[in-house]
Amino acid sequence: MDAVFKIENWTSWNSTINDGVAATPQLPEIPPMQRRRFSFLSKMALRVILDILPNPRAIRSVFSSRHGELHRTLDLLLELTQGSPLSPAKFSQSVYNTSSGLYSINQKNTAPSTVVTSGRNSLAMAFVEAISQSICYQEKVLLVYVDEPLPEIYKAYADEQEELAAFACILSAAEFGWHAKLIADDDSSLKSPRHLASQLIAALSKSEDYFELELEAQKWIWDLKDE
Template sequence: MLGVMDFRIEQWRAWAPGLESKDDWRTWCEAPVRVADGQQQPDVSFLPAMQRRRLSRLARMLFQVAWPLAEAYPALPLIFASRHGETPRTLAILNDLARDEPLSPTQFSLSVHNAIIGQWSILRGDTSEMTAVAAAGDGLEHAMLEASMLLGEGAPAVLLVIAEEAPPAVYAPYVDDVPFPYAVALLLTPGDDWHLQLGSGAGQTAAWPHPLNLLRALCCGQPTLVHHWNNRQWIWSHNKA
């Protein structure tokens, strides 16, 4: 069994279409429903217009939730997790290939999984350690493992962001774990308010993606959260004392 990871969730922010403030999310968490995606764009007006132009919606989602949490830190390690990444950009490149059209070097460079953290590093002027994680249904926990190691090495804080874009329609039969676009940012610091431990054992798949279930635990004061994926059992527990 993996040793217990201890940490403190100092602050959190989240974004989805129509859900931006903490009050919005608290209301959603009390009665979760599938959110209609009207292709709304996250507000990143704090960035200069020329810098915003190259950002995909997935990148804007990350910037919208993460930027305010990072403002107090001139240097802040970042862990970015996404199972599907820039699927709209990737599909556009595949369509160009199918039509024998020349590929856009910009589109290709921004489609790779670590492109978003590269944009973040450039726009923030931050050369701290940054990692992009692509895992399956427990990507949040794998990102937490990366963040926990950084905290254990002495980082005063780590920013963790997990985000998923709505898949293009052609992928809909194969991608069933993104009910709507969302991004969740956690500002993590050393502490023992939260414990995360890995065990084994099969269990029932949750109705909502695990990052959204974590938000529900945060908003509703839920002390324990168990997430099953394959034969892994991740146990989150909050020490209210």
């Protein structure tokens, strides 16, 4: 990846933690009968989308998550082991494109939507996809990334400092703006870096013109190029 793009706007959502429990994103814009079926992950996705796009708009979108609806999938697997009937609502919303589908339905967005996942590098690959689509179609693209820490049963397999993450931006390919590129970094594969989305949110919040993010065996370098 070696590309130049502009970020029109971006937002993130951070949950407050009380007694070890994360506060749930509030979605007063969504009818109660609909939002009560949403998972925590889907609520995070809709929250950052509605913060950045409060009004319905036809726009291409790229959604990404490392673990996706793993918490909901685990609930279904546990129900199977107990011989309990599966919940149709849980089953229908246990896939990687759940958030994409809910957004498209609730905001009546009929533009194409893509879902990307690529391990620890999922957010970076989502940027690659979004920028590629913007170049190809000469349109702005909505990028949404959400993720949750692994369920307790899978904690032993975590290979990074996992965190709740919710990020959204509207970007477009351009001649000036952010110049982002991936370079090899053999030492990074030996580390357990902070979640990539958390690294990016922290860097963008500082409004710096240059920063480096750690990926798996790579560095992601951002450099702001003015006109």
